Amino acid sequence: MLPLSDTIVAIATAIVPQQGSIGIVRLSGAKAVAIARCLFVAPGKQPWDSHRILYGHIRDPMTQEQVDEALLLLMLAPRSYTREDVVEFHCHGGMIPVQRVVQLCVAAGARLAEPGEFTLRAFLNGRLDLTQAESVAELVAAQSTAAARIALAGLEGKLARPLKQLRQTCLALLAEIEARLDFADDLPPLDAGAIAEQIHHVQRQVEQLLATAEGGQLLRTGLKVAIVGRPNVGKSSLLNAWSRCDRAIVTDLPGTTRDIVESQLVVGGIPIQVLDTAGIRVTENVVEQLGVERSRQAALSADIVLFVLDASQGWTAADQEIYDQLKLAERRQQSPNAVLMVANKEDLLPAAANCHDLHLPMAPIPTVFLSALTQTGINHLETAILDLVHGHNLHAANLEFALNQRQAALLQHVQHSLTHVLQAIDEQLPLDFWTIDLHAAVRALGTLTGEDVTESVLEQIFSRFCIGK
């Protein structure tokens, strides 16, 4: 484990060359103030008080060379993010001065922080439990307001509180049972029914928490959607129309490859990465085969494939060829919700059309009519996508908080162990059998909150953080 005795330093803000107007260098640890005093010259009579801003210059103590003009924010333990002495230099945002400040801090005795090390210290020093620490990383990574909101709820302890309570309940039950193992003669007999009832109660709460995991996963990682179809059916027009309709566009990544255009949208609170496989063309030409190959990869990697066809022409042989090339029939067998038909150019149809008019050869398949040209029906497309992913009637965007995958896996473990306890009670097995699985449940809950956690678990969690957090 990384030693807590070191004073650590990192750039705490995102640094983009020649952009950004402030860059923050953060120091944390016992030597933070001494290092700051060694580098920072504050003119006049500015007191080095906690939670005050000082104005001055950072200079190289060896050469007296001035490195940057900066503000200094002092946050003395325990009133800081890490509960240690923390100093922040708010520098002009250029790469060069900010990196020089870091180097000077290292020369003065600090060590470069590992990813997540500030938050790790906040956890180790008891300021955050493990679910709160994980929420910090989730907040940084959030790609939609809904994802940010559940991360913030986690940071505020909305997840930690019920989990700690469940662990306390299990610990109390364990104590009650283990007392019978040790002092059977001095205590009234166990009320097995009452214990089983309490365990059922815990299981019901665990079930409710687990129900948030799937929606949380959607909000965090979002969905990948691939737009496929033969040339000229309107794939690119659809992506353009969709991007324009959706006011919550996050980014627009122009052609990552020659043949695939990506866009980021947010639909119903869920971040959606849309891949437009503009290059697809069924052909013998080797170069163009590459385009088909990329489309196939995109379709394979997508959670949902939007198969675009021209509604005014209905299903054609060329549509069928691409449908076969992409093996979409097989795909639907594995996951029935993976393919959505998009009948574009609805504006060319004489009257309200329905699926029968398209003469689709396959078994009933979810189909949306729209017009990319007139930008009508995009809302139907979004509703259809949400219907496909909300198979279990969950409303991800309305979640108050949500488990992440690690937490869900542990809670499933808790649930499993508690079921074993109930079996042991039911089968009137000796008390040791009850306590083995109850111990396992308590341990899993402790790994969740961090009250009982190994170094390797911590390493796994914090290595995913960015540096400076």
Ligand code: GDP
């Ligand atoms: P892609 O090759 O599948 O990407 O198709 P494009 O988006 O380039 O569109 C091909 C042609 O169809 C263009 O001339 C578009 O203007 C036209 N188009 C696209 N969507 C519609 C639509 O909804 N209605 C009509 N009438 N034309 C459309």
Ligand code: ZN
């Ligand atoms: Zn089992």
